[in-house]
Amino acid sequence: MKKNTSGPRFKALLEAANITTTGFAEFLDTAPQNVHNWYARGVPAHCMEEVARKLSVNSQWLKTGEGPKDPKELRLLDESGNTFDAQAIRGTYRVIEPTDVELPFYKEIAITPGPHKTQIIKDHSQSIRLPRSDLDSLEINHADAICARMIGNSMAEKIEDGSLLAIDRGLTQIIDGEIYAIEHDGMLRIKYLHRIPGNALRMRSHNSAEYPDEIFRAAQIEEQNIRVLGWVFWWSTLNKRRPPVPFL
Template sequence: MRKNTSGPRFKALLEAANITTTGFAKFWGTEAQNIHNWYTRGVPAYRMEEVSRLLSVNSEWLKTGEGSKESPRLQTPASNGDTFDAQSVNGVYSIINPNDIELPFFKETPLSAGADKTHVILDPEQTVRLPRAHLAQLEIRPSDAICAHMIGNSMAERIEDGSIVGIDRGLTQVVDGEIYAIEHDGMLRIKYLHRMPGNALRLRSHNSAEYPDEIFRAAQIDEQRIHILGWVFWWSTLGKRRPVVPFL
């Protein structure tokens, strides 16, 4: 495994963009000292993709200094001759036609067979199509849009267990009361988020009777590897049962 030497490159990227350590920490929702530590220790592996996307560089180059610095892109022509940006966080999305976009699907899965610990990864066997116009209406870049399953009933009855949710990875800054997807030490969670004093974060469930609020201080956010995947902009919920047709 190649060594993570991203610290100096990460620091240089911030300096080139005139972004202060404090400014980046505030945007990220953590303490400036944590960001400063990345200058020497390197960007944490579980945040490498997101930091690379934010800074518009290739994650492999940021991690090791090898390969192209530029983030990989694919230009996909549509049938009407238009060209759409097909960059993705973890590969590429494909355009089925000028009106529909095929979005990558992410899932929570065990780190290894039989393991209790999980992580969130791309599911190469599943995709979801959404109308391009819907994303454009919400000002979502297609390359930032991913999908995942809602796990559990903590957001019922608004988002039922098993629903598919659409996530905008381009919006990770917390807007109080909005729904976000987060990865919490490898777990995929869907919650209302609220900012708290001292860069703390409140996680709130729609099903608050069964799931009380959770509050995490800034230090706990780093310790428990909590990071925001993106804003939940869409969800699809199936009916709970097929109706019985009378008089048959």
């Protein structure tokens, strides 16, 4: 069996296409560290075909450096002994930087046993995708972006109940008047935040008629386990009422 020496060729292909380690990792839905390890260890056998297809090269060439590099030059035999162009079967592939970033989903759940106690956990069954260009324009590290769902009408009519939210965990410093996701003793809250002298904090709702301002002193912030999860930079709201069409 030929030795897998694909690491340097794999790295050179990415460099030639100006593809970053992180970008290709997102394209393959794997960790960047895995891709980085392949530079030295070689592309794993179970990934070789997929990686070769995405880079438009012959997998055998990628693995050993032998044979044609271009898969269009690869000929195979069918069951009748006839030759055919492997590329015609495999399709034409080209590397495309992923246009979207997948954001993990976090939610508030009840803790049992316990009276009305909740905690915020990652829900592996859900996620949302946002254009990577939007995150890049806001200088948001893709790994810091998470999503959650608005609960309640305290931010209506700005952010309606049930809206999906995107949160930048890389920005937890409070900038007065910005919207943040807060974990308040296991409860997920979305509020405008304002700093108050003495390391105090004001939480303000958009629906201030029903939800008056809340002020927490430094001791209360610690006692009630209040921490800023991150800055809310995106939200999506579905209009829950379809307007009737008149004159039908």
